[in-house]
Amino acid sequence: MPDSAATHWAALAAAWAKQGTPLRPGPEDAGRYRQAVSTHRPGDGGRRSVLLLGVTRELATLAWPYPVELTAADNSLSMIQALWERDSADRRVACADWRALPFGDRSMDVAVGDGCLSVIEFPGAARPFSRELHRVLRPDGLLVLRLFCRPEAGESLDAVHGALAAGAIDNPHCLRWRIAMAVQGGDVDRGVTRDEIWRAYQPMAAEARAMAGRFAWAPEALELFDAYRGGQLRLHFPTIAEAAAAMREFHLAGVTLGQYAMGERFPVFCFRPA
Numbered sequence: 001m002p003d004s005a006a007t008h009w010a011a012l013a014a015a016w017a018k019q020g021t022p023l024r025p026g027p028e029d030a031g032r033y034r035q036a037v038s039t040h041r042p043g044d045g046g047r048r049s050v051l052l053l054g055v056t057r058e059l060a061t062l063a064w065p066y067p068v069e070l071t072a073a074d075n076s077l078s079m080i081q082a083l084w085e086r087d088s089a090d091r092r093v094a095c096a097d098w099r100a101l102p103f104g105d106r107s108m109d110v111a112v113g114d115g116c117l118s119v120i121e122f123p124g125a126a127r128p129f130s131r132e133l134h135r136v137l138r139p140d141g142l143l144v145l146r147l148f149c150r151p152e153a154g155e156s157l158d159a160v161h162g163a164l165a166a167g168a169i170d171n172p173h174c175l176r177w178r179i180a181m182a183v184q185g186g187d188v189d190r191g192v193t194r195d196e197i198w199r200a201y202q203p204m205a206a207e208a209r210a211m212a213g214r215f216a217w218a219p220e221a222l223e224l225f226d227a228y229r230g231g232q233l234r235l236h237f238p239t240i241a242e243a244a245a246a247m248r249e250f251h252l253a254g255v256t257l258g259q260y261a262m263g264e265r266f267p268v269f270c271f272r273p274a
Helices: 003-014 027-037 077-083 126-136 157-165 172-184 194-214 223-227 240-246
Strands: 048-053 068-074 091-095 108-114 137-146 250-256 268-273
Touching (some): 027 108, 027 137, 027 250, 027 268, 068 077, 077 091, 126 137, 126 240, 126 250, 157 194, 172 194, 172 223, 194 223, 240 250
Parallel strands (some): 048 108, 068 091, 108 137
Antiparallel strands (some): 250 268
């Protein structure tokens, strides 16, 4: 992993406790994941082998509707050390790239992940990501991803700033992602750097501090913007259609949208191997 990537993930791991919903899955998201994975119906109906992409704690501790043997895969030791509690008889973690997983062909029943397409190069890394998941999933397998998607119509930075000033954004994590998606615009291949997000936030900082007082935001929530300063790693925000098209080895079996603020930008996808 390049030094810049390692530095970023180490910083994110250190600040993970400051992250909030909807960037981290909330109770409603956990319910959507559980509903999605309950549609998996293997021939034997027994214990499932589950691949967790990343170490998102809300997914690692999900109340599964069937017995599972869960293996998490994350290529950041910092994230593993910060978020993974410990291995057990049916829970383990591997430090691995999602594009080169250390698992056998057709060895997994279900794979789940959160925000995966936003933290890898798009569409360049999304292609081997899709191929590798298709390789490790069984033909009757299921892939469930909550992805971070920009709206088809797009939103300008001026519109985000106006909504904030009008008190129409009551969640600092929604603010950060609305800024990020607005800065990226329609150029999903280019994405947006963390530093660009920080720079775009600066003209809004005064209004954000006012909203923090009005809506009783946790003091550390706005500090996350400062952690983006100078960051050159890119985030990518495809539309729902672009995200589905990137997973070429899969059929889209369904999409559900969140009912919370900005929930339409955090869809849960169900994919079946093609």
